[in-house]
Amino acid sequence: GQNIDQPTEMTATEGAIVQINCTYQTSGFNGLFWYQQHAGEAPTFLSYNVLDGLEEKGRFSSFLSRSKGYSYLLLKELQMKDSASYLCAVMDSNYQLIWGAGTKLIIKP
Amino acid sequence: ETGVTQTPRHLVMGMTNKKSLKCEQHLGHNAMYWYKQSAKKPLELMFVYNFKEQTENNSVPSRFSPECPNSSHLFLHLHTLQPEDSALYLCASSQEAGEYNEQFFGPGTRLTVL
Numbered sequence: 431g432q433n434i435d436q437p438t439e440m441t442a443t444e445g446a447i448v449q450i451n452c453t454y455q456t457s458g459f460n461g462l463f464w465y466q467q468h469a470g471e472a473p474t475f476l477s478y479n480v481l482d483g484l485e486e487k488g489r490f491s492s493f494l495s496r497s498k499g500y501s502y503l504l505l506k507e508l509q510m511k512d513s514a515s516y517l518c519a520v521m522d523s524n525y526q527l528i529w530g531a532g533t534k535l536i537i538k539p
Numbered sequence: 540e541t542g543v544t545q546t547p548r549h550l551v552m553g554m555t556n557k558k559s560l561k562c563e564q565h566l567g568h569n570a571m572y573w574y575k576q577s578a579k580k581p582l583e584l585m586f587v588y589n590f591k592e593q594t595e596n597n598s599v600p601s602r603f604s605p606e607c608p609n610s611s612h613l614f615l616h617l618h619t620l621q622p623e624d625s626a627l628y629l630c631a632s633s634q635e636a637g638e639y640n641e642q643f644f645g646p647g648t649r650l651t652v653l
Binding site: 438 | 580649
């Protein structure tokens with residue numbers, strides 16, 4: 431079967447760095463997405479990786495290793511507004527998104 | 540209006556009621572999606588429409604009936620639902636289905652079935 435694993439919840443301190451991991455087993459691979467979802471709001475696109483390596487976009491970076499079936503989202507200089515759920519999703523061979531259950535990130539002052 | 544909008548934002552219904560959820564996208568996209576999001580569970584893809592044609596039905600019970608009259612509008616008709624159908628129903632759109640395209644989500648309809 432297809433499976434996406436990510437931690438259920440993480441806590442970090444304002445101003446610090448946090449890494450959210452995602453491992454996957456899917457039938458085929460056409461890229462990995464990270465989305466941010468604030469409580470009661472729509473998921474919004476953060477990043478897309480299809481090749482191995484690190485993609486940096488401001489305070490957020492996303493890393494992919496296809497051989498290991500592994501990705502992480504790195505958030506630097508954490509702000510209170512970063513408190514949200516972070517969803518990892520893999521596009522399989524049929525170009526369908528397979529989603530993880532999301533990681534709830536709690537930022538403390 | 541911009542982006543993807545959904546109405547109503549909240550809905551409470553009894554098991555014998557019939558109701559409809561509406562989604563509209565203002566992005567000029569050709570693919571639209573219905574997802575179910577339950578607490579602490581992955582998003583579940585329900586239906587996909589590409590150029591108004593249904594291309595995916597992920598074994599969704601017949602008490603959920605989608606309708607896509609044009610590329611900008613998507614409906615989910617609900618009847619004789621069960622309490623376990625209570626969830627957040629998200630609509631999304633993308634340029635096309637079946638290839639890489641970022642999906643844009645609406646804010647969802649929070650459905651409670653009594």
